[in-house]
Amino acid sequence: MSFARAPLLGALSVMMIAFSLFSFGLFGLVALNFKQQFGAVEERIEIEAFVDDSTNVETLADAVSEIARFPEVARALPVTKDEALERARRDMGEFKDVFDASFLPASIKVQVREGFRDPATVQRVADRIATYAFVDDVRYGAEFVEQLYDIRNVATGTGIVLGIAFAAVAIIIIAATIRITVLARAREISIMRLVGATNGFVRRPFLLEGVATGILGGLLALLLLWLSFAVIGRYIPLVFLERPMAIGGIAFGGLIGFLGSALSVGRHLKRV
Structure with a gap:
């Protein structure tokens, strides 16, 4: 619905969720490969x-x-x-x-x-x-130990901060997209209410739209991660995310989309 009525905002929603999950996923890849690649270095402590x-x-x-x-x-x-x-x-x-x-x-x-x-x-x-x-x-090489863990902490903090920032922006954009869709369908929603449709029934397609947007963003993030993995993997031996982590990332995208829709649709339906 939102892609037909507000294609730019719809695309922005997908992209922001994708960048959010890409940041989280990139952190996950770094953490996973840090453990793999630097495990032997850590054993030297x-x-x-x-x-x-x-x-x-x-x-x-x-x-x-x-x-x-x-x-x-x-x-x-x-x-x-x-x-x-x-x-x-x-x-x-x-x-x-x-x-x-x-x-x-x-x-x-x-x-x-x-x-x-x-x-x-x-x-x-x-x-x-x-x-x-x-x-x-x-x-015990105090400086070496501290530098090793500083690298890990910086990578962790950067991934989390970027992920949260992109997720917040994605929720805001999804909320704006849903608002435009609700206002554009005001007459249709009024007719649905006249024939007895409940708020839950009216709200459902908007929530599903948010979830679908989030899942699309999750899939795009997974694609970006795979491309990054394929490019960097030519020069450095890497391991990719395990299947549960990949599926969890897509599901988290759906959750972000749901939250963005839920925050917007309830407030704006009252005005219609």
């Missing part, structure tokens, strides 16, 4: 506690066993001076002869469990490990 040279083997073993039982810890492993030397020589390549066993201390390497790798939790675990008397220093 570990804490290394360097211990005093005078620490005996039994004390170190007891500490490792205790740290491994922390709820945030996936595993804790002791690294002897010889093992540290071997690792350093392997990493340094041609400069491997620079190091000797006396140069590198023994340490405890702690891998943080998934779900506990945010900066605050990692720092809390590091601070707890630092309370052991024989621990000289604790390092």
